[in-house]
Amino acid sequence: MDEVGLGIYLTALARCGRTAADTPVTQKKLLADARRAWEEFTGHFATLDQGRILLNSALHVCSVSTTCAGEEALGWAEELWSWAFKHGIQPNQVNYETFLTVLSKCGKHERVDEMLRQMEDHARCPSPVLLAALVHVAGEQRNAERAEALWQRMLEMGTVPNVLALAARAKAHLLSGNVKACAEILESADTAALVANYKMSEMLVQDPGGHERGSPCAGRVSVFVRACLTGDCQTSNDAPFGRSHYGGIWRNDLLVFFVEEK
DSSP: OOHHHHHHHHHHHHHHHHTOTTOHHHHHHHHHHHHHHHHHOOOOOSSHHHHHHHHHHHHHHHHHTHHHHHHHHHHHHHHHHHHHHHTTOOOOHHHHHHHHHHHHHTTOHHHHHHHHHHHHHTTOOOOHHHHHHHHHHHHHTTOHHHHHHHHHHHHHTTOOOOHHHHHHHHHHHHHTTOHHHHHHHHHTSOHHHHTTOHHHHHHHHOOSSTGGGTOHHHHHHHHHHHHHHTTOOBOTTSOBOOGGGTTOOOHHHHHHHHHHHO
């Protein structure tokens, strides 16, 4: 297998891993297959950039395998990171951000903070994609405090949030049972960033554990938004949230519901 074939294979495995998030056997097999292919590759990289591309593909496999194979995924990611420096492949911005995501998913917060400091020392500004990813991971871990710390830290480094980062921040508070904070985040946002944005709607609807944390309020918000997306609910001015809005959230009506629930 040459470097092109290896890259295609690793990318395919990473995509398969995203659909097997709750299947331990499948995730571990994908990780093992990726690692075997990597170790069997005996060719040489045509350029350092090609090495960085393959490094990132392998790190992506680690990232999607953390749900059920976290220890193995973290171990291989650490080996890959050491391998890059050993072979003179200085990781680029994308490599750093993928590796940081793996560390964050595995709960290595101190390591993440240290690497962010290193990025700052080298005048590297984290991308909005990394901000969204790390805040999203903190939200999935039901750690709104960590999400806020990352948000403030990365904004201080010069990162400009995009709508995905905003959605991840709001969702982090929603999943932690703090609906009021979620509402305040949405209220402070630019209306244009919320209206007709399907991704914001999707992330707010994904609330698998709000009721389990003693927060029926968060669960009711999820039901409300889900009803809006299917057109089964109407706004206070009788305008439907139908598919014609691409699952968009009309901020004012959603906030009315938040205020009533606090």
